[in-house]
Amino acid sequence: GAxxxxxxxxxxxxxxxxxxxRCDPISGHTALYWYRQxxxxxxxxxxYFQGNSAPDKSGLPSDRFSAERTGESVSTLTIQRTQQEDSxxxxxxxxxxxxxxxxxxxxxxxxxxx
Amino acid sequence: xKEVEQNSGPLSVPEGAIASLNCTYSDRGSQSFxxxxxxxxxxxxxxxxxxxxxxxxxxxxxxxxxxxxxxxSLLIRDSQPSDSATYLCAVNMxxxxxxxxKVTFGTGTKLQxxx
Numbered sequence: 001g002a003x004x005x006x007x008x009x010x011x012x013x014x015x016x017x018x019x020x021x022r023c024d025p026i027s028g029h030t031a032l033y034w035y036r037q038x039x040x041x042x043x044x045x046x047x048y049f050q051g052n053s054a055p056d057k058s059g060l061p062s063d064r065f066s067a068e069r070t071g072e073s074v075s076t077l078t079i080q081r082t083q084q085e086d087s088x089x090x091x092x093x094x095x096x097x098x099x100x101x102x103x104x105x106x107x108x109x110x111x112x113x114x
Numbered sequence: 115x116k117e118v119e120q121n122s123g124p125l126s127v128p129e130g131a132i133a134s135l136n137c138t139y140s141d142r143g144s145q146s147f148x149x150x151x152x153x154x155x156x157x158x159x160x161x162x163x164x165x166x167x168x169x170x171x172x173x174x175x176x177x178x179x180x181x182x183x184x185x186x187s188l189l190i191r192d193s194q195p196s197d198s199a200t201y202l203c204a205v206n207m208x209x210x211x212x213x214x215x216k217v218t219f220g221t222g223t224k225l226q227x228x229x
Contacts, residue, residue, distance in 0.1 A: 042219060042221035042222060043219045048216060099215075101146045101163075102148065103204075105157040106157060107157050
């Protein structure tokens, strides 16, 4: 079956612009997670959705970051007024339910802020 | 104190040898443990999960869990150059403020299999 998909795969933007990153979870997966991975670094948790509610937004680094999810489907991560330190790979993962911890990752979006 | 700790490596092993990757975690209440493989420039891929003390084998991979010692390991037998990657340990942990559990990832161990 289809895995987690993310778009775009690469995004280059100028400092100060807004960007939207999209994630399509595996069909039937109700939990969805966003992570950030800077070059050579580990995974940094950003936000988690169960259905379309976000019980844990603790990882969002600043109020420039926000995320939404439509039902148990697509999620969008928005970064406003991008900064160079936002350059990273943004990874989305989904799991069957928040009590099922096996997460399956998408290919990621590589964001470069110039 | 880091919640999930791994040696960053690199761990170098010759082809055909056993690679042993280790992970310790801080939450005694953790029940679910995962190993992910991440090739350079790629996203993490789930390769093993283990919930009970002891060993779990899948092909050349064996996950070992010791909850009393708060220790989980991954053994790779007959290591191949294609096993060269970063291996991430992940553990579910209680998030007290949210009243739920979430998976916390270690920073990973880089494995190099030398032909």
